Every structure is written in structure tokens, then in C-alpha cells.
Amino acid sequence: MGVIVAGVISALELDRAMVDKLFSLSDKFKRGAVKPLDRSLSVALAFFEPSTRTFSSFEMAAMKLGLSVTSMRSDKDSSMAKGETFADTVRMLSGYADLVVIRSRFDGSARFASEISGKAIINAGDGQNEHPTQSLIDMYTIREHFGKADNLTYAIVADLRHSRATNSLLYMLNNFRPKAVHIISPRQLKPLEQVTSRLKYECEWSESLAGVPGDVDVLYVNRLQKERFQDEMEYNSVKGSYHIDIGVAERMPDDSIILDPLPRVDELDRAIDGTDKAKYFVQAANGVPIRQAIMYDLLSKRR
Amino acid sequence: MEKDLLINRIKSGTVIDHIAAGKATLIYSLLSLEKSGGSKLAILINTDSNRTGSKDIIKIDNRWLTPEELYYVALISPDATVNIIKSYKVTEKKKVVLPEVIEKVVRCQNGRCITNNDPEAHTKFRVISKDPIKLVCAYCNITIDANQIPSSIAATRS
Incomplete structure (x- = not known):
């Protein structure tokens, strides 16, 4: 059985066993056959680039899981507009949440985030690289x-x-x-x-x-x-x-x-x-x- | 015979031997050897080589290479050897080694790569081919081939 360690960064790192496991789990969620997670768990949706479907579906998925959600939808709405770096923003959000979902216009940003976050990272689209x-x-x-x-x-x-x-x-x-x-x-x-x-x-x-x-x-x-x-x-x-x-x-x-x-x-x-x-x-x-x-x-x- | 006419032995320092023919000036430039504090320096270009027919050699008096500089040499000429000279004798002879992963040495040529957009994101390349050299960025997956390496190294040192 495959195991996600650092999160979901690249499709190349998702083996068939892990994919099948996620598909089975998705089937169960569709049937409503999975208990919600502990309400004390939380996710940060860090979207440094515009998104409609990806942001909304992650937000809805988190709410259905019973997670607390903190979010940003653009780097213009964050302290990055004041010059805060991507790294510092990721560290800060990682301090607030158990899981960080990242979208950024920079290729490789999710991989970099996974190296500095200390929390699992989900790549919600990094530049032209991967989704x-x-x-x-x-x-x-x-x-x-x-x-x-x-x-x-x-x-x-x-x-x-x-x-x-x-x-x-x-x-x-x-x-x-x-x-x-x-x-x-x-x-x-x-x-x-x-x-x-x-x-x-x-x-x-x-x-x-x-x-x-x-x-x-x-x-x-x-x-x-x-x-x-x-x-x-x-x-x-x-x-x-x-x-x-x-x-x-x-x-x-x-x-x-x-x-x-x-x-x-x-x-x-x-x-x-x-x-x-x-x-x-x-x-x-x-x-x-x-x-x-x-x-x-x-x-x-x-x- | 001709070699003896061209250069003297050095008392103490480094000889970079078996440099691919024509690559010595590039290594000289990338290592900024012109800033070696007045050390004597000799560059032999297209000299005879039993192994490859021709090769380049660099001799530097009172100058030793850092591990980072050895990576530069390996990236430009993977078959080069480095001889450490003390009291006119070779005390250590080693082949430069290209590591599996090269960090902070080569700049990514993709302007959108996170390594060009966050001051803490240092470059990291995996060596996917040693002959010819081909590197892939561990972050954005862009590949860099041998022709692009000199300008990518120069960018990190500017």
C-alpha cells in the first residue's frame, strides 16, 4: 500500500496503490460512509494565484470533513503585498494549521513549501509545473x-x-x-x-x-x-x-x-x-x- | 618535451589535469582564478594526452579548490583530475566527482522557478546523465544540458 509522507506534490509520486486507495475513499465519501474528522483539525488554503474550482472544492471538502479552515485567495490580499516572502508566509500558515494547500504561480513552490513547512503540503497547482x-x-x-x-x-x-x-x-x-x-x-x-x-x-x-x-x-x-x-x-x-x-x-x-x-x-x-x-x-x-x-x-x- | 618548455613545476598548489580540450579557459573564468592573489598560474591548452589525444591543464601556485569549486570543474569537465602538490611532489590525486544532487551551484534558467523567486529557495539539481551531463531542477523539473551549464554557473557567481 502506498503511503503519503510529505503530502501530495507531484503525480509522479502517486503510485497505483495510493491512487486506488484514494479512489475507494472518494467512493465512500460520495456514499456518505465516512465519519467526519476530529473538529480540532485544521487546514490552511494558501492560494497565491486566482482559482475558482480548486479553491471552492478544497474549501467545501474541508467543511464536509469538519475541519477548521483559514484561507487566502491572492498574494495581493496577504502580507506578500508588503514584501513578505513566500517562505515566511508558508511558515506562518503552517503554524496555524495541520495541513496546507498551496497554489502559486511559481514552479516548484509546493515542493519548496514541503521542505520548510513541517506540515503536509498539497499542491493545488504550482505555476506551469503540476496540478x-x-x-x-x-x-x-x-x-x-x-x-x-x-x-x-x-x-x-x-x-x-x-x-x-x-x-x-x-x-x-x-x-x-x-x-x-x-x-x-x-x-x-x-x-x-x-x-x-x-x-x-x-x-x-x-x-x-x-x-x-x-x-x-x-x-x-x-x-x-x-x-x-x-x-x-x-x-x-x-x-x-x-x-x-x-x-x-x-x-x-x-x-x-x-x-x-x-x-x-x-x-x-x-x-x-x-x-x-x-x-x-x-x-x-x-x-x-x-x-x-x-x-x-x-x-x-x-x- | 614541449610541455617542459611551456611550464615549470609548482612548489605547492593545485594541478587540474585531464581537462577536456578547450575547457580550461572556462574553468579559469568560473573559478575566478585571475583573483588568486598574485599566485603563479599556467594554462595549457590542447596539449598531448595519451588517453584522449588532447587535453587542457591548469597549474595554480598556492591555491586549493573548495568542494564547491570541485563541483564546477566536474560540471565543465567530468573526467578532470585534481592533483595536490606539496614540495614539488603530488601528495594527493583525485578524480573530480559529480554528485547525484548538486545544491546552490547551478542557477535554474526558468524565471518562474521558486528558486528564482524566494531568497531562501536554494537551487537543487539532480544529475540524470553524466555523459553528456544533464541536470534536472528538483523544483520545477526543467532540464539543463552541458551547453547551458557555464552560463547557469556564472549566474550564481555574479
Whole structure:
């Protein structure tokens, strides 16, 4: 059985046993079959970068667990605006809470926080690097739909150069023996070699949506990460370069699904929302039980 | 024969031998050897080597390298050897060793990396390949190859 020691920092560090354990725990939370945690336990939600789904689902998950919650939603609302360092802010919040959830625009900030905090750290997105809890939500949603998560065919249509969600998804797929993984993106938005070199399976890349195979099980879509481009000109050169419309959805097999970690910009046509393939809001909703499971597991070990 | 004409033996100090041909000036620059307090210093470039055909050598009088400086040498020329000289004799001969993890020596080239954005976050790189040298940042996972190492080291020393 896998064991979380320092928290959840990278999808690469979550082995299959741990993932399965968290999925089983999430199932139990969905059924209401888990007792709340000790009310004296607490979590700090340290969001140095804007967030809607991740913050709200962590907050809701913490409340459902019966945890005391302290939170910040932007570095502009904290003493970092006065010049306090990231390290000092993490230390301070670690003094208040039993668990710290961190989102930051800096790559590697969660790993650094885990080295100085003394408390378990959950990476809720660190710059362009990783978003491991999102990848758990993705795979949980897939498992929930198909009754399994192994041996499926994936097409990932995204800005894989800048997306932390797809980095963690690609890492997480190491645990699930995918039948095939097709990556569709403009050439300049292909995943970095530092990511693909860590994958235990082959990826096939293409620039066109024609690269979505006829037998696709999971079409995973993610927006262009506009805020992470070097400049407007670079962004404009790829803006609108992929768009999933109802025609693409209709060509997919009957039982296949479309996921998007959201927010949605223009990568996914709203006409798809009413189809059975649209699972992105189910995926968003699964953020609560998955994050309940993660926090419960970490805090249970603490006691 | 030619070597004897070019440089004298040193009485006490360090000889960095078996430096990859053409890399000695880079090591000289990174170690700031020009600031060695007036020590005598000799650099041999593209001299003969039985092992590799050609090599560079640096001899420095009354100067010894710190562990951190040995890492710099290892990063630029992993096959270099360091000889410690006392009374004109080699008293210690060691091959530079590249550790599994290199801390505080190489600067991450990713401007978004936490190590470039918090004064307490010191750099830490794992060595994922020794030949050719390839490093990966333990925080942001960016990789640095041999060509990028000199500028990354220089950045930490500026």
C-alpha cells in the first residue's frame, strides 16, 4: 500500500496503490460512509494565484470533513503585498494549521513549501509545473464512467507546453497502462521533453484534430494558457488553433467522453454540453470527494 | 618535451589535469582564478594526452579548490583530475566527482522557478546523465544540458 509522507506534490509520486486507495475513499465519501474528522483539525488554503474550482472544492471538502479552515485567495490580499516572502508566509500558515494547500504561480513552490513547512503540503497547482489533485479527479471521473481506467485510448487536445493539468495527467497515466495516447496541439505547444521523458508509454503527436482516433475513449481538452505565454504576439500566433465542436463529438464512439479541467474559453463548443459525452461538470463536481479523500488520508496519518 | 618548455613545476598548489580540450579557459573564468592573489598560474591548452589525444591543464601556485569549486570543474569537465602538490611532489590525486544532487551551484534558467523567486529557495539539481551531463531542477523539473551549464554557473557567481 502506498503511503503519503510529505503530502501530495507531484503525480509522479502517486503510485497505483495510493491512487486506488484514494479512489475507494472518494467512493465512500460520495456514499456518505465516512465519519467526519476530529473538529480540532485544521487546514490552511494558501492560494497565491486566482482559482475558482480548486479553491471552492478544497474549501467545501474541508467543511464536509469538519475541519477548521483559514484561507487566502491572492498574494495581493496577504502580507506578500508588503514584501513578505513566500517562505515566511508558508511558515506562518503552517503554524496555524495541520495541513496546507498551496497554489502559486511559481514552479516548484509546493515542493519548496514541503521542505520548510513541517506540515503536509498539497499542491493545488504550482505555476506551469503540476496540478496532481486535478489528475486524480480526471482519472476518478474516467474510472467512474467506464468502470475502469486501464487500457483506454486517449486524445489530449491542449496547450501542453504551458498546462500543469496536462503535465500531471500525463504523469498519472503512467499508472494506468493506456492503450494509446494521442496528443493534438500546435507544434509550439507540444509537451516539453522534460515531461515526455518521464512517461512510461508512447505518445503520438499531431497538429490536426484529424489526429483524434476513431476509437477514442477519452477526449481531454484544455484551453490555451494565455496567462503563461511570454507575450501577446506569441499567444495570438496560436489563438483559436483548436476548437472542439459538436461535429467532433458526434464522430466519437457512443460511450466515449469529453473532459476539460476548466475554465473553458473557446476550446469547447457549448453545443456539446447537452450531450452524454460532456462530463466536464461531473469532473468538476468530483473535485470535492477526491479532495476530501486526500485531506482525510493525510490527516488520518497525522493522528 | 614541449610541455617542459611551456611550464615549470609548482612548489605547492593545485594541478587540474585531464581537462577536456578547450575547457580550461572556462574553468579559469568560473573559478575566478585571475583573483588568486598574485599566485603563479599556467594554462595549457590542447596539449598531448595519451588517453584522449588532447587535453587542457591548469597549474595554480598556492591555491586549493573548495568542494564547491570541485563541483564546477566536474560540471565543465567530468573526467578532470585534481592533483595536490606539496614540495614539488603530488601528495594527493583525485578524480573530480559529480554528485547525484548538486545544491546552490547551478542557477535554474526558468524565471518562474521558486528558486528564482524566494531568497531562501536554494537551487537543487539532480544529475540524470553524466555523459553528456544533464541536470534536472528538483523544483520545477526543467532540464539543463552541458551547453547551458557555464552560463547557469556564472549566474550564481555574479
